[in-house]
Amino acid sequence: MFRMMILMFGLLAATGGFPPASAASAAKARVHVIVIDKMQYGPMPTGVRAGDIIEWTNKDILEHSATARDGRFDVDLKPGASGRITATAGTLAFFCKFHPTMTATVVVE
Numbered sequence: 001m002f003r004m005m006i007l008m009f010g011l012l013a014a015t016g017g018f019p020p021a022s023a024a025s026a027a028k029a030r031v032h033v034i035v036i037d038k039m040q041y042g043p044m045p046t047g048v049r050a051g052d053i054i055e056w057t058n059k060d061i062l063e064h065s066a067t068a069r070d071g072r073f074d075v076d077l078k079p080g081a082s083g084r085i086t087a088t089a090g091t092l093a094f095f096c097k098f099h100p101t102m103t104a105t106v107v108v109e
């Protein structure tokens with residue numbers, strides 16, 4: 001009898017009989033990656049919504065940053081490092097504080 005119950009439980013789990021607990025929240029926040037390469041921010045993500053994650057990945061051998069013009073974030077990015085923020089609604093203009101000619105803007109709905 002006990003063996004039977006274990007078998008049933010296994011079957012339920014295998015066939016998705018139990019809803020995954022984090023399915024709803026995982027579907028909500030998406031991660032948008034901005035790659036920094038050769039002293040430039042890569043293509044800006046589109047369709048970013050407030051609450052999504054914006055992640056910068058620095059592929060250069062120099063340190064960079066993603067620093068908001070309005071001061072709402074300042075992410076330091078060592079060579080090879082990544083950093084992320086939770087996006088807030090608005091037009092996010094940012095630059096690299098080490099190389100101020102590096103600029104970009106991402107729109108968050």
Ligand SMILES: [Cu+2]
Pocket residue numbers: 063064065096097098099102
């Ligand atoms: Cu830089």
